[in-house]
Amino acid sequence: MNRRSVLLAGVAAGVFSALPAFAADSGTLAEVKKSGKLRIGVASAEPWFFKDPMSEKWTGVGVAMGERMAKELGVEMVPVETSWANAVAGLQANQFDIMFVLDPTEERKKAIDFPENPLFYYAMGALVSDKSTAATWADLDTAETRIGVTLGTSLDRNVTETMKAAQINRFSSNDEAIAAFASGRVDAVVQFHPALVVQYSRLKLGKVLLPIPVNPVATSAGMRKETPPEFRDWVNEIFGKLYAEGVPNDLFEAYLKSKNIDPTGIPGLEKEAW
CATH class of the missing domain: 3.40.190.10 (Periplasmic binding protein-like II)
Structure with a gap:
């Protein structure tokens, strides 16, 4: 091996050693199972994410959804504070694994991945x-x-x-x-x-x-682009299952009740019920 090849090999080794550890493995899903933690991005915005100023505990529909999905995997849900403006960059930098209530805009789709099934709907x-x-x-x-x-x-x-x-x-x-x-x-x-x-x-x-005509807007969850997209496919499957079971709406109603709001008569997160 000549000197130039040795230098190139050294550079390549340095680059790969700087990548997140999971990149050489099977991706996010394997890393979550290995670490025992599902990291979700959280940014202040009720009713999705709310941080109690006294206890600093996070609650909200997005937090509850993260807990539900972590339970499906048998791991712990860990909130990682971010902002809506930095959500995409945070996912790309492997600061957290998933961000709920992130609308799948065409611009975001260029940078991160989204499941096909929606998380829920609002209007x-x-x-x-x-x-x-x-x-x-x-x-x-x-x-x-x-x-x-x-x-x-x-x-x-x-x-x-x-x-x-x-x-x-x-x-x-x-x-x-x-x-x-x-x-x-x-x-x-x-x-x-x-x-x-x-x-x-x-x-x-x-x-x-919800004045008529009602135009539902589907929201979703963002995650890193990976090949093969095992984590995205798993999230897609779980979203379809949980929406069919009415789980997102149940979580929304539970959050309303925690704020002493009677959810009776309040439009939920299922467009079929509007």
């Missing part, structure tokens, strides 16, 4: 007065109706395109829009419905509505 909803008789988006699209929405969001775009007569009031944050509803400055607030339910839990005012 654009409205927080309206208890006395409101509205049932459709058309019912809310009147000149007298003041609608609050968060500036610059996809919901802002959707409401602007859909509502032609209603007065659209834009706020810098979800909380500001909800505060405007509480003070009577707007008649309805449009957000994705699980977020509205959590806002309602704090406000104890109005009711959450």
